[in-house]
Amino acid sequence: MSETPHILHKKLTMQDVADAAGVSPMTVSNCFRYPDRVREKTRSTVMKIAAELGYVPNLSAGTLAAGSSRVIGAVLPSMRNSSFYNYTAGLRRAAAERGFELITMIAETPEEELSAVQTLLGLRVAGIALVAGPHAPELRQLLVLAGVPVVESWGGDGAIGRGVSYDVGAASRALTRHLIAQGRRRIGFVEVTGGGGQRYAMRLPAFRQEMFAAGLSDSLVLTVRAADGFGSGARILDEFLATDPNLDAILCPTDVVAAGALFECQRRGLSVPGDIAVAGWGDYDIGRQVSPTLTTVRAFSDEIGKGAIEVLVSGEGAKAPLSTPFALEVRESA
Amino acid sequence: MSETPHILHKKLTMQDVADAAGVSPMTVSNCFRYPDRVREKTRSTVMKIAAELGYVPNLSAGTLAAGSSRVIGAVLPSMRNSSFYNYTAGLRRAAAERGFELITMIAETPEEELSAVQTLLGLRVAGIALVAGPHAPELRQLLVLAGVPVVESWGGDGAIGRGVSYDVGAASRALTRHLIAQGRRRIGFVEVTGGGGQRYAMRLPAFRQEMFAAGLSDSLVLTVRAADGFGSGARILDEFLATDPNLDAILCPTDVVAAGALFECQRRGLSVPGDIAVAGWGDYDIGRQVSPTLTTVRAFSDEIGKGAIEVLVSGEGAKAPLSTPFALEVRESA
DNA sequence: CAAATTTTTTGTAGCGCTACAATTCTGCCG
DNA sequence: CGGCAGAATTGTAGCGCTACAAAAAATTTG
Structure with a gap:
């Protein structure tokens, strides 16, 4: 009826x-x-x-018959900040230029990432772009067995497939040297361990190296498990000042955290960069908009995306990591 | 060799x-x-x-043989803000609960969106989630001919497939009434036309309606083509003050723009909410972090995503738009 | 204008998987 | 212990498309 x-x-x-x-x-x-x-x-x-x-x-039929597809898959850990936005934009643009389509999957845990990769593998994509971070133990072997081109963006030497990244250590050294050259002596460093920790891993050793070279103490290190949002910036400033009230600079893991720390400074009546220099990382939108504007490291994430596609398409998977550019953006805050 | x-x-x-x-x-x-x-x-x-x-x-073979897949495709206009982040998270979670995988494609222009939909159609996905905005003219018919379940998130009556959205007009009325109740009289409204304009379309009429009902002037409307980033917030404040130096409130299209306007107020020495009330929209992270915190409209974007998946999976495509909740978040700035 | 060449077009034979019906295996009752 | 219902497993027959080789048509050449 x-x-x-x-x-x-x-x-x-x-x-x-x-x-x-x-x-x-x-x-x-x-x-x-x-x-x-x-x-x-x-x-x-x-x-x-x-x-x-x-x-x-019907791409399914086409892929089945041809044994390959013109689709590249990317797995992203989250889409929260503009690095990933620019990265994805770079991927997409480069893929389009070479006649590929890009599909993305979000995965917030290693298990979700594994599952996403399985789906992508099932779709028989032409290549897979991963982002460095904690991976499920089976992931590497699964990808090797599948024989698909793989790149790990922000990945270094131990990358799954080929790594595509800028030199995080060099960037960290440049930023540290800059602070020292500005006369900063008691510099606090925020180390992130959880989540995307891998992507930050080279920063601390590089920081220590430069501080040591300048004869300064590298002991003002605060280890946090995760740093997201402005709130953690405020908390970090709190803790640092509790440890050393004479702190004169902090190196934050991202511009967002730095902005949070900056707001907290303003709330406490501390002048930036007068009393404390605040440096961010990543060149997010917000760093250009707050006052004072944030000194930061620009990673050209879109170049990482572009490089990733080039590696995937060219099939040169076995070589050393591909290095993309970075730049120290000196602005007002440090 | x-x-x-x-x-x-x-x-x-x-x-x-x-x-x-x-x-x-x-x-x-x-x-x-x-x-x-x-x-x-x-x-x-x-x-x-x-x-x-x-x-x-091999999903290609499986999809071909079975005639359908357990993959849902979503096309996003951009990933810049936390609304879309939450939306995607809602989509993903709901899809996973029902045994579907979610793949997303980014499209920044109607042409790219059309191309993305064709890829998704080629993959024979089980459903497609679109976001309201300008579409290519062929899109609607293509989707009808394909006979795939489609939803348009943030879409209203003329949605392609079924619309899933909160009541933007009601939210706008609630926010306007709130400002009026706070004693604001010279309220500026920012109207966005380009890009995601459709998603905002119902705000202005609702604003006018409430202003008229309160016997106030609804002529302080600034039309901008696009509003992205903090910078446009500053420009908007500029223009409003040039038009009416006695402005006592502004309604911004997003929290990001509102934050930009807020920063500009602070730069000019205007107190918020003392001199000017600033209201945002969307309940982004930043609105909770700036000082004063931003009064805004919370859209529960993850609920939109969840609703979208439910509509796609249940196959109830022909009904009236699905309405999701919203809430007026009264905080410090207005 | 026939022969040689090049450009277009067209059968053939699967790609790897799943729906469906048919078959074989279980365990259990009388 | 035969007989049977129900569970578990297995052939068969494509799904819609493309690689490849072969045929046909168009073009050039001697």
Whole structure:
């Protein structure tokens, strides 16, 4: 009685388009995959009819028959900050330029990441872009066995597949040297261990190295498990000042945290950079907007994305990590 | 000479796993798709062998054979703010609960969106989640012809597929009434036209309605093409004060813009909310962190995502838009 | 204008998996 | 211990497309 009279979507196949256009299915296939193989006139007829019918080639069938696809998969740990935004934009742009489509999957835990990779593998994507961080133990072998091109962005030497990253250590040294050159002596460093810890791992040794070289104490290190949002910036400042009231600079893990610390300084009536220099990391939007503007490290995340695609597409997976540029952005806060 | 001795990745198929486990391919298939149909003992053997071999079922083949997949596709206009972050998180969580995987594609223009939808259609996804905004003209018909379940998040009556959204008009009225109740009289409203304009469309009429009802002037409307980042907040404040130096409140399109306006107020020595009330929209992280904290509208974007998945999975595409909750978050700035 | 060449178009034969029906195996009752 | 219902397993027959080789058509050449 109450049956909804659904439209009969007899599924369109290449054959339907071929019939309507008076050509063979292979010609339709060629129109989509190798336009150059088909005469201009034939192609335009076929494409017009395909569009009229609303035909979209079945990629599943195509991938199955061809054994490969023109889709690249990326797994992201989260989409919260502009680094990842720029990274994804770089991936997408570079993929598009080379005729690939990019699909992304979000995974917040190693288990979710593993599951996402399995889906991507199941889709038989042409390549997989991972982000450095804690991985499930089975992940590496799974990817090796699958034999798919893989890159690990922000990954260093032990990367799964090939690493694509900027030199975090060099950036950290440059930033530390800058603070020292500005006359800072009691510099606090915030070390992050949880979550994306791996991506930050080289910062602390580099910091220590420069502090040591300058004959300064590298003991003002605060270890936090995770640092997200402005709130943690405030908490970090709290703890640092409790440890050493004469602190004259802090190195924060991200611009967001730095902004949080900055707001807290303002709340306490501390002048930045007069009393305390505050340095961020990552060149997020916010760092350009707060007052004073934040001195930070710019990672050109879009270049990382672009590099990742190039590595995946070129198939040069076995080489040393690809290094992308970075820049020290000296602004007002330090 | 310099040939890299590549490992011979003879592609693993279900047959290989079946042989190794001493069962038929169909049993392997059932283990993955319908675990209940297989005896516990058989299943554990098969799954163990599959894991050892690093076998991952070919979803392309599966989708082709079954005619449908357990993957849902979402197209996002950008990933810049926490609304979309929460939205995606809601999508992902709800999809996982129902045994679906979520893949996302980013599209910044209507053309890119169309292309993304074609890829998703080609993958024969089980459903597509769109975000309201300007669409390519062909998009609607393409989706109708494809007969795929579609939802348009933040979409209203004219949505492609089924709309899932909170009542933007009601939220705007509530916020306006709140400002009026606080004694504000010269209230400026920022109207956004470009990009995601559609998602904001109902705000201005609702604002006017309440201003009119209160016998106030609704003429302080500033129209901007796009409002992104803190910078536009500063510019907007500039322009409003040039138009009416006695302005006592502004309604910003997002918390980010509101924060920018707030910073600009502080730079000019204007007290918030003393001299000017500033209201944001969207309940982004930043609104909780700046001082004063921002009064805003909370959209529960994760609920929109959850609702979208429910609509897609249940197949109830023809009904009226699904309405999700919202809340007026009264904080310090207004 | 026939022969040689190049460009277009077209069959054939699967790709790896799943729906479905048919078959074989269990355990259990009379 | 035969007979049976129900559970577990297994063939069969494609899903829609593309690689490849072969055929046909268009173009050039002698």
